[in-house]
Amino acid sequence: MGVDISHDGSIIIYETSWTENYVEKKKIDLDKLGWDRRIHYVTRQGKELWNKKILGTPYLSPDGKTIAIGKSAGEGRGLTILDQNGNLLWKYISRETRNIVFSSDSNYILFSGEGGLQLLDKSGNLLWAKDEERGAITSGAAYIVTEKRVYDKQANIVTEILGRDIIISVDNSRAVYVYPNKVSLLTWPDKTVLKEYIFTFPGATAISRYGHYIVVGGKSAASSNNLFIFDTVTNTSWETKIESKFYFLLTDDGKYLLVIFINLNKLVFYQIY
């Protein structure tokens, strides 16, 4: 990732690796030389608070106060963690660092490397490692959803994925199971099914913070539309047809939906109410 933004939008980091020589001659690979790569830490008003020459890919914690830089080769490889002033907090040596994610409360970091999928606390202590490639992490690292299973913070297996996708709400109280033919809303972690929505091909799915709204991009036998939004509290829905490659992003509160039309290079922004 070359750019990231805090959850409240107040802080942005981005990466640059260009110089006048690169701009003018277009042939000099300064990334390989490695001396002109910077990360910039700026406010949403455009004020740059600091920038730093550093090799690696930057990630911003959701609260905007911590920067994780992953580097997979050469000197300084591993995870480098900076504070909001750009000062080094700690380093975690690893031959590779991939798929870096912060928990939504900013207190935990998940990444994959030579030791598999690894969970660190914000002080750099290794809590556990598993033979997995990538995962999503809920607030407080209460749950880690990988491609194979769901773990809790103590590395216990909560459930196997078994051919379905599992998405856990930010508050850890609800989960969505995406099966090949339906989307189910469940209480979490006791897994009581609350709602089921039938699809012939459910694709991208998102859930709002408390499970109030579920958004599904996919196909349904009962409709020619392909973008569905369900209000799980009032049992109402809204749907539309998007005749383009698309994907979407939902805010945590379920109030705003960004639809990105890939082929048309177009953004459409909705308010849900």
Add this chain to the structure above:
Amino acid sequence: MRLIINKLVLVNFILMSSAIISVGKAEALQLRLLWQKALPFEASDIIMASQSGDIILYSREARQIILYDKNGNKRFHWGPRVDRSQWE
């Protein structure tokens, strides 16, 4: 485009044919179209701040970053054509 997994929103491409959005069927749940716009450059990353709804477009190749707020207003724009010093 990349798979965004860190905000617990699994985003996959959905393959459909090409055209444009049609009118939605409305029930009690309502959606209001706030804004739509063409991408000013081919973005390698599109990220939405999960609480504020601010949207970042980023292109390493085009050396551009744009931030739109949830009302569609451009809050800032970095790039060599805007302020070259930001990039050197």
